[in-house]
Amino acid sequence: MRWIRRLFQKSRSEKQLDQELRFHLDQQIADYVAAGIPLDEARRRARLDFGGLERVKEEVRDTRWETRLDSLFRDFRYAFRSLRKDRRFVLTAILALALGIGATTAMFSLVYNLLIDPLPYKGGNRLTVVKIHDMKESGNRDRESFSIPEFIDCRTQNHVFEDVVGSYNLNVLYDDGKGLRKTGGAFVTTNTFEFFGVPPLLGRGLTQEDGNPGAPPVFVMNYRLWQGEFSGDSTVVGKTLLVNGKPRTLVGVMPPRFQAYGARIWLPLGLYPGAEGTAAPGNLPVYLWTLGRLKPGTSLRAAAADLVVIARRLSKFYPKEYPEQFTVTTQSEVEAVMGDFRTMLYALLAAVFMLLLIACSNIASLLLARATVRQREIAIRASLGASRGRLIRQLLVESFVLSAGGCALGCWFAYFGLKELMAIIPQGPLPDEADVGLNAAVLLFALGITVLTTILNGLTPALHTVRGDLYPRLTASGKSVSGDFRHGRLRAGLVIVEVALSIVLLAGAGLLMRTCFALAHVDLGYKSKNALLVRLIFPEGHADTADQKRVFLRQVLDRVTSLPGVTSAAETVLVPPYEGWQSGLTVAGKPGFEKLTSFFDMCSEGYFQTLGIPLVRGRLLSKNDVDSARRVAVVSQTFAHVYFFQDDPIGQKFKFNVFDQVPELPHDTYFEIIGVVGDVLNQGLQTSPIPQVYIPYTTTGFGNRAILVRTAVPPDSLVAAVREQIRAVDRDVALQEAKSLESYLYERSYQTPEFGLTTLGTFAGIGLLLAIIGVFSVMAYNVSLQTHEIGVRMALGAQQSKILTMILTKGMRLVAWGVVIGFVASYGLTRFLASQIWGVSATDPWTFGTVAAIILTVGLAACLLPARRATQVDPLIALRYE
Numbered sequence: 001m002r003w004i005r006r007l008f009q010k011s012r013s014e015k016q017l018d019q020e021l022r023f024h025l026d027q028q029i030a031d032y033v034a035a036g037i038p039l040d041e042a043r044r045r046a047r048l049d050f051g052g053l054e055r056v057k058e059e060v061r062d063t064r065w066e067t068r069l070d071s072l073f074r075d076f077r078y079a080f081r082s083l084r085k086d087r088r089f090v091l092t093a094i095l096a097l098a099l100g101i102g103a104t105t106a107m108f109s110l111v112y113n114l115l116i117d118p119l120p121y122k123g124g125n126r127l128t129v130v131k132i133h134d135m136k137e138s139g140n141r142d143r144e145s146f147s148i149p150e151f152i153d154c155r156t157q158n159h160v161f162e163d164v165v166g167s168y169n170l171n172v173l174y175d176d177g178k179g180l181r182k183t184g185g186a187f188v189t190t191n192t193f194e195f196f197g198v199p200p201l202l203g204r205g206l207t208q209e210d211g212n213p214g215a216p217p218v219f220v221m222n223y224r225l226w227q228g229e230f231s232g233d234s235t236v237v238g239k240t241l242l243v244n245g246k247p248r249t250l251v252g253v254m255p256p257r258f259q260a261y262g263a264r265i266w267l268p269l270g271l272y273p274g275a276e277g278t279a280a281p282g283n284l285p286v287y288l289w290t291l292g293r294l295k296p297g298t299s300l301r302a303a304a305a306d307l308v309v310i311a312r313r314l315s316k317f318y319p320k321e322y323p324e325q326f327t328v329t330t331q332s333e334v335e336a337v338m339g340d341f342r343t344m345l346y347a348l349l350a351a352v353f354m355l356l357l358i359a360c361s362n363i364a365s366l367l368l369a370r371a372t373v374r375q376r377e378i379a380i381r382a383s384l385g386a387s388r389g390r391l392i393r394q395l396l397v398e399s400f401v402l403s404a405g406g407c408a409l410g411c412w413f414a415y416f417g418l419k420e421l422m423a424i425i426p427q428g429p430l431p432d433e434a435d436v437g438l439n440a441a442v443l444l445f446a447l448g449i450t451v452l453t454t455i456l457n458g459l460t461p462a463l464h465t466v467r468g469d470l471y472p473r474l475t476a477s478g479k480s481v482s483g484d485f486r487h488g489r490l491r492a493g494l495v496i497v498e499v500a501l502s503i504v505l506l507a508g509a510g511l512l513m514r515t516c517f518a519l520a521h522v523d524l525g526y527k528s529k530n531a532l533l534v535r536l537i538f539p540e541g542h543a544d545t546a547d548q549k550r551v552f553l554r555q556v557l558d559r560v561t562s563l564p565g566v567t568s569a570a571e572t573v574l575v576p577p578y579e580g581w582q583s584g585l586t587v588a589g590k591p592g593f594e595k596l597t598s599f600f601d602m603c604s605e606g607y608f609q610t611l612g613i614p615l616v617r618g619r620l621l622s623k624n625d626v627d628s629a630r631r632v633a634v635v636s637q638t639f640a641h642v643y644f645f646q647d648d649p650i651g652q653k654f655k656f657n658v659f660d661q662v663p664e665l666p667h668d669t670y671f672e673i674i675g676v677v678g679d680v681l682n683q684g685l686q687t688s689p690i691p692q693v694y695i696p697y698t699t700t701g702f703g704n705r706a707i708l709v710r711t712a713v714p715p716d717s718l719v720a721a722v723r724e725q726i727r728a729v730d731r732d733v734a735l736q737e738a739k740s741l742e743s744y745l746y747e748r749s750y751q752t753p754e755f756g757l758t759t760l761g762t763f764a765g766i767g768l769l770l771a772i773i774g775v776f777s778v779m780a781y782n783v784s785l786q787t788h789e790i791g792v793r794m795a796l797g798a799q800q801s802k803i804l805t806m807i808l809t810k811g812m813r814l815v816a817w818g819v820v821i822g823f824v825a826s827y828g829l830t831r832f833l834a835s836q837i838w839g840v841s842a843t844d845p846w847t848f849g850t851v852a853a854i855i856l857t858v859g860l861a862a863c864l865l866p867a868r869r870a871t872q873v874d875p876l877i878a879l880r881y882e
Contacts, residue, residue: 072397079398089370090402093363096773097406097457099766100359101449102413103352107759109418109442110425111349115342117441118334118434120257122197123162126294127333130154130307134323142329144336145287147321148271148278150314154290157310160303162295165195166288171704172265173539173734175242182537182734183225186263187277187286190270193220195293196260203237203252211270217248218268223256225264243267245539259432261289291333300330334431341429343835344756350829351508351763354501356449358767360456361501362774365494367399368461369781392462399458400450407450414438414446424758426751460490492814495771495778499818500825502771503855505764507826510847511837512757518839519750524577525680525689527612531741532715533575534707534722537734546629546701552729553697553705554627557604559725565713570606571697572706575741577681578748580692583658587643588670590652598639598691599682600656602699608634608677610710618650618675621696625674629698633671636679639691649673656693664702671695685749686838708741715740756836768858771818775862779811783866800871811863812856819852 032042083090119127131142145168146154155164165188172185193205201223210218230236240247243265260266269277269288280286294303308328315322335342371378378391415438422436538544553571560569574580580599587593605621607613616637625632633654640649652673659665671693679689697705711718719738726733793803830842840847 072393075394075397076401078394079401083398083401086370089366090405092773093366093402094405094409096359096362096770097403097453098409098413099770100352100356101403101406101410101446101453102417103410103763103766104349104356104449105410105414105438105442105446106417106421107345107349107352108445109414109436109438110421111345112441112445113436113439114430114434115334115338115345118431120198120433120435121260122195123293125332126296126298128161128292128294128300128303129331129333129336130290130292131329131331132311132322133327133329135325135327136323143321145289147285147287147318150318150321151288151290152271153314154307154310157313158292158303158306160295160298160306161292163191163195164290164292165189165192166269166290167192167261168286168288169261169263171537171736172267173244173537174265180539180732180734181229182736183264184262185219185265185267186261187267187269188261189288190268192260192266196258198255198258200252201255202234203250205252205254206266206268210268211272211275213270213272213275215268215270217246217276218251219243219248220252220254220266221250222254222259222264222266226253257433257435262432300332304328304330337431338429340835341426341752343833344752347508347833347836348756348759348763351505351760354505355763355767355770356453357456358498358501358770358774360453361494361498362770362777363399363402363453363457364460365491365774365778367395367457368491368494369777371395371461392459395462396454396458399462400454403450403453403457406453407446411438411443411446421759424755426747426755428747429752491778491781495774495814496818496821498767498771498774499815499855499859500822502764502767503819503822503851504826504829505760505767506851506854507822507848508830508833509757509761509764510851511830511833511840511842511844512753512760514840514844514847515837516750516753516757519685519753522681522685524685524745525613525678526576528741528745530711530713530715531611532709532711532718532722532738533741533744534709534719534726534738535736536705536707536726537736538704539732539734544701546698549701549705550627550629550698552733553604553707555729556707556726557606559728560707560709560722563718563721563725565711565718566709567712568606568610568710570610570708571604572607572708573602573697573703575706575708575744577684580682581658583656585643585654586657588653590643593643596642596691598693600693600695602697602703603694604697607694607708610708611680613680614678616676616678618673620675620677621694626696626698629696631666631669631671631699632674632696634675634677634694635673636689636692637676638679638689639693640676642691649676662702665700704736715742753836753838756833768854771855772858772862775811775815775859776866778814779807779863779866780869782810783807783869803871804867807867808860808863811867812859815856815859815863818859819855822855823848823852 028046029039029042032045033039037045117124119125121127129144130146131144133142146166148166151164151166155161155166158164167186167188169184169186172183173180174183175181188206190206190208190211193200193207200220203220205220206218209215226232226236237250237253240249242248248267267277269275271278278286292303294300304327307330311322311326311328315326338345381391418436418438538549557569557571560566580601582597582599584595584597585593601607603621605623605626608615608620618634621632621634624630635649643649643654644652650673653670654673655668655670656665659669660667677694680692681687682689682692707722709715709718709722716739723735723738726735826848827843830837834842
């Protein structure tokens with residue numbers, strides 16, 4: 001606190017300095033008197049030695065830090081007084097900077113909280129996912145889960161992980177005393193909570209003892225479920241609830257950001273033979289999603305090298321689990337969860353940095369014009385003794401004041417902008433643990449951006465202002481043509497940069513717009529409009545067999561079909577275009593197809609009519625086929641072409657090889673093809689369909705089911721009525737989800753590109769607006785500088801059209817250079833959006849041509865108003881203009 005007292009008690013410091021100097025002067029006088037020199041002469045000589053007390057005081061003051069700080073405060077006061085006189089300029093500058101800083105801060109907050117530090121877990125940046133990659137396959141079909149024996153061997157034999165955990169997700173039905181409810185859950189190895197290192201909010205987490213034989217059944221709940229379904233009642237811990245038909249005791253509630261595996265309920269998974277959760281329905285083996293925490297200093301590449309040795313050893317014991325040629329890949333958990341959406345976020349972050357550069361170029365251009373007008377003032381200050389460094393500091397302080405104002409307003413924009421971004425951002429790829437907001441790291445970033453914009457905005461104009469001989473400017477006008485000549489090229493360069501960067505942003509937005517248009521017009525092979533999707537979950541003991549499911553679903557379909565506004569309804573197991581069971585086939589009388597696979601679905605007879613899938617040849621499934629579980633099948637056109645080429649597929653027989661491996665499915669069963677229907681997309685919107693087969697859903701009771709409802713009214717309006725009809729048949733059957741088929745497709749297919757288009761389009765729009773302002777301001781300023789020249793030209797007989805053409809030519813020349821440079825930059829930078837672009841080339845000429853037309857049009861409009869003003873100059877007034 002001592003330095004603060006020194007700063008605000010300058011009178012005391014001055015008094016002490018004066019006393020100290022007086023003391024030294026008196027001592028010198030005393031020394032001369034002692035040497036025999038008369039008092040007056042001694043006093044004269046002492047003063048000569050010191051060179052004057054005031055000069056010494058100035059030298060001492062200059063060495064003090066508080067003097068420098070005081071000088072800086074004076075610079076700030078002068079900057080505020082100077083800027084206050086030009087409020088229009090200040091408001092324009094702060095608003096432009098606020099848009100740039102606000103957008104950049106908001107996007108950095110997304111990137112930081114979603115990609116850099118999204119996980120609140122112990123060693124979150126070292127959490128690693130392990131995958132088995134088939135070297136003969138391309139794409140993202142790596143195996144990410146491992147059987148329990150593989151998991152145990154991997155955990156005990158590796159040398160790169162501190163610890164390893166395993167889990168698999170499942171649907172959980174629980175009874176809270178008010179009825180049966182459904183939520184998402186996960187079986188997790190009992191070291192999971194110790195692995196993540198997050199203490200519970202209430203009670204305890206799962207422990208090693210919970211996975212031992214004979215341990216009492218327990219579970220842990222997440223914060224959202226506790227708040228939403230139990231109103232935050234702390235007494236619920238220790239109570240017993242019916243979970244998936246089994247009484248379990250709730251032992252803990254986790255804090256809000258603990259969202260491991262996206263589950264709301266965690267169940268302990270013992271790894272001993274016969275433990276609960278170690279076998280799927282039908283006594284099938286379960287596979288665990290494996291997550292490890294790297295030892296400090298261990299790289300992902302080193303981990304993969306260690307694990308590939310283990311995997312090659314395991315492939316000898318479990319040959320069916322491994323391809324002939326494979327390798328092990330490792331990936332951070334954040335990258336695995338976010339997938340390609342990371343590229344979108346990084347591209348948007350680059351876009352807002354471009355927007356920030358546009359804003360900085362705009363402000364630098366305005367500051368340069370303002371500094372040019374103040375040349376005489378700068379020269380006067382220099383003649384009074386101000387050094388070039390002091391002048392540069394003064395101009396940088398003014399730039400900092402503008403940047404600080406822009407930062408404050410920008411953070412306010414970012415705060416509300418983040419809410420809008422989170423409302424439109426796709427929720428699928430986001431880590432559930434992420435907490436997006438203006439935290440300390442983001443605000444520190446905003447402060448860094450403020451310093452950066454201060455330098456970018458202020459340094460170049462400041463250096464140009466104090467460069468060269470300042471004294472001749474004392475006799476020159478601040479609006480002289482010479483001033484324009486000195487700084488004209490720099491202002492023109494800044495305008496070209498603004499236009500070029502806006503071209504890049506508009507090109508990226510245009511490509512995403514073309515992508516959204518292409519996706520929206522993809523032929524799905526079925527009609528998604530006016531269709532309702534309802535997924536069902538059957539609790540244990542309800543409709544387990546094929547006959548029980550047939551009885552239940554037949555009653556539900558009859559009830560739903562009778563509802564007003566419903567035109568048809570059907571059962572299905574899977575919903576295209578993102579779901580499908582896959583199997584290799586054995587075709588009777590046609591060997592050689594062992595390596596080919598096909599998707600298959602189990603549906604009711606009304607499936608094709610409900611989705612509007614056309615019949616090509618043969619016939620569709622009938623009610624009798626479904627009720628009697630006949631071994632018949634309807635295939636797609638691609639299936640018929642791949643397996644039978646020009647032969648007639650009707651009457652041909654085949655079997656699913658995977659059926660022979662699943663106890664609950666019919667073994668060694670051949671299905672006869674009775675019809676061929678149109679192709680339906682079954683690998684997403686961006687991939688051609690593979691062969692597809694449809695068989696009666698009564699073939700097996702295995703798996704959960706869904707209902708598709710074709711409506712004549714808005715589908716969402718029938719959700720409650722459909723739910724009541726299902727509950728009327730069996731109150732214990734839960735609805736996993738109920739939404740329109742269009743909503744399902746939007747969430748899976750259109751939401752991510754639409755988010756990219758909305759955000760990048762907004763940034764591009766702001767960038768275009770700033771570029772227009774930049775072109776207009778530079779042209780208006782150039783016209784003001786050329787007022788005298790224009791008056792001379794008009795006095796000598798120049799026509800208004802010639803003046804108009806001259807001004808427009810200068811402005812459009814800048815815009816044209818910006819377009820050319822922007823195209824060159826766009827051809828390189830838009831390739832970073834390649835993973836988000838589909839249906840259009842990254843160098844699409846139509847997109848770039850449209851962007852060029854927009855830029856040239858608005859550039860012409862920005863140049864036109866200053867040019868028209870130039871043609872209205874009065875020659876008599878212009879000749880006297882100074």
